[in-house]
Amino acid sequence: MATNFTFTIVKPDAVRNGHIGSMLNKITESGFRIVAMKMIRMSRAQAERFYAVHKEKGFFRDLVEFMVSGPVVVAMLQKENAVADYRKLMGATNPANAEPGTLRAMFAESTQNNAVHGSDSDENAELESSFFFSDFDRFWE
Ligand code: IDP
Ligand code: MG
Numbered sequence: 001m002a003t004n005f006t007f008t009i010v011k012p013d014a015v016r017n018g019h020i021g022s023m024l025n026k027i028t029e030s031g032f033r034i035v036a037m038k039m040i041r042m043s044r045a046q047a048e049r050f051y052a053v054h055k056e057k058g059f060f061r062d063l064v065e066f067m068v069s070g071p072v073v074v075a076m077l078q079k080e081n082a083v084a085d086y087r088k089l090m091g092a093t094n095p096a097n098a099e100p101g102t103l104r105a106m107f108a109e110s111t112q113n114n115a116v117h118g119s120d121s122d123e124n125a126e127l128e129s130s131f132f133f134s135d136f137d138r139f140w141e
Helices: 012-016 020-029 044-050 060-067 082-090 103-107 122-132
Strands: 005-010 033-040 072-078 116-118
Touching: 005 020, 005 082, 005 122, 012 020, 012 060, 012 072, 020 033, 020 072, 020 103, 033 122, 044 060, 044 122, 072 082, 082 103, 082 116, 082 122, 103 116
Parallel strands: none
Antiparallel strands: 005 072, 005 116, 033 072
């Protein structure tokens, strides 16, 4: 695919705390175009598969419980250098270490309940996007 994009999740804590609008505003103001989006509640099987890379970690069980604890917003974001720029916009995994003005500094509750997911590579951006969206759901420019 010629276009540059990343995949994001507004996590259950941020949805519960009423931050969907503010976060999407910050994301679009930062130059990302929303090219696919929907609100869903992940099943346990989906959450386990999505975070399979972390299944040996001590926090895996709690992370899955958290991700199925309420609805989330999943979206694809298009921008030059999307993956790296979005990781920068998210801030550090632990919001206490996140730069001021980043999504996690502004909206996260804790290391686990950290408001937002963003892909860590172009390959994972495509894998994660295809997990939730078909080609027909993607509104490329
Ligand atoms: P990332 O989301 O910044 O890429 P990862 O290391 O890929 O961070 O971890 C995935 C998710 O697992 C984090 O966003 C966070 O919700 C959760 N997590 C990561 N490390 C911990 C931890 O030490 N304790 C509890 N939850 C964690
Ligand atoms: Mg990660």
